[in-house]
Amino acid sequence: MRSVLHNFYLKEIFTEELIRNQINHTRPVIIFGPFNEIINDRLMRDKPDKFVNCVVHTTRPRRDNEISGRDYYFVPSREQMEEDIQNHLFIEAGEYKGNLYGTSMQAVKEVSESGKHCVLDVSGHAIKRLTVAGLYPIAIFVKPPDVKWIYDNAGTDANEESAQKLYEKTVKTEQMFLDLFT
Template identity: 35%
Template sequence: MADKGLLLVLSGPSGVGKGTVKSAIVEHKVFPFEYSVSMTTRKPREGEVDGKDYYFVSREQFQQAVQDNQLLEYNEYVGNLYGTPLGPVKKMLAQGKDVLLEIDVNGARKVREQMPDGVFIFLTPPDLHTLRDRLEHRGTESEEVIRGRIAQARKEILVMQDYDYAVVNDTVANAVAHIKAIVDAEHVSVKRVIDDYRRMVQED
């Protein structure tokens, strides 16, 4: 049964390994998905193709796109603007293709506002996952280290609560396996397939 594609948003704290996990999904062809080509004000490098590697635009064009709500999210990095164009993402989803975005937590929050039906996956550091064990074996770490870990964990949990899934990145293979299961499960979730079943019997 043809259903709408899934918008998969892979995010998590800086340094958690989002890029590595995404690369593993691509390399091992864990599940098929479409790339979203980003828009940027950065100058093209040797060999980069407009519309394939990036949509290369001027700062004025970028700001116009922001004003026209044509970007799902954007941010500035080393003096250049980078953003995710909304139009191509919507088109791919309508064609039944899954789209994977690997973005930081601020970007993910903006995407959630515009696309609440997306599947939001928070990659958590194994530290957070094993914090309980550390707390239970308190004697082995200084109070200061423990306090710092707890403060950091509190921040991450506040972010995590707006996501659908929390995947521990203890090993890339484990994280990838969980993400594959999430994608498979979401494709058969009633909230995603029921409209298609309903249309089927009403079209008659």
Template identity: 30%
Template sequence: MADIDPSLSAAPLDAASLGSRDTLQRRGLMFILSSPSGAGKTTIARMLLDAEPELGLSVSATTRSIRPGEVDGRDYHFVPQTEFDRMVEDGEFYEWARVFGNSYGTPKGQIRAGLKSGRDFLFDIDWQGTQQLHQKAQADVVRVFILPPSLEELHRRLVGRGTDSVEVIAARMARAQAEISHWDGYDYVVINDDVETCFAKVRQILHAERMRRTRQTGLIDFVRVLTSK
């Protein structure tokens, strides 16, 4: 049974008092955005974080060195490899992987506490991390995959960045097609033809998922009051 908000417990419970807030108590969710490089995932993620105060970016643990301008605990939890290995052994990660010689993982503790208090977390991870996360926290996970409108447009966007060589772009394009093949492992698929339209659709998904009956833990007490007379 869900806990009753302490602010409501001082007076007799009735439907009016339980429903006096805009939203009832709810459990948070783990909102995953995945896409091939250049499809707009990072842009959509930043727009969501700016627009949704109850949504926070999941902070991963990593063994790589801290870079100029980064802050421990904000950008990453920077830990030595020995500590990371211990966390793996103790089952403290939802998902983890080795990438270019460094380890990255999603710690469970802070996220579990946040979900219980109604906090939502945004995850910017690939399809492999998504699979691991879904296997361990299925009921809390919402998976969204962002597609480019075409491979030609994806190539144009990658070239337009002006940051990669021809060889790197070719490698990104090859990897993009491999990543796109995993689209059916997601709950929602959105085509990013226009960034504002794509953002609006992704935000609608977030709002709808927040309203799922299974996440509205405050409904238990609200409905009990409605049916007690």
């Protein structure tokens, strides 16, 4: 009797209902790995009809040549953007030189609804936030085979120590978010 009950409880714990979601928009793309910026740039350069960045929000003052909605979305006050961050309107946000910058859910949705893939350079934590928002990102992890490969392909700025650190960071990212990669 004990094993029957034990098996019943295990079955209850490990049984999960899988639901196939109907996706009616173009999904955002997140590339992870040490050379993700190069891959992102090539996607947008080679296929601009399919891959684009979204417009980032900032509290920084607008410069003369900048247009709101094209270069940035200029948020009127730091307090407003902080409130929006607290209300989970942003996938990610951070501070640079005293100004806030962030990628909003709405900006990603606008790109997706235009029929293009929004290329994002965000942390692995953003995958869950995008999924909860119904945007279901395509999250791709590109892992170099070894430290030597990073060293050989990183250009003139690389040394063995920096290549090793980058490889270790890559392995850590893989371990933390492996279950979320597409």
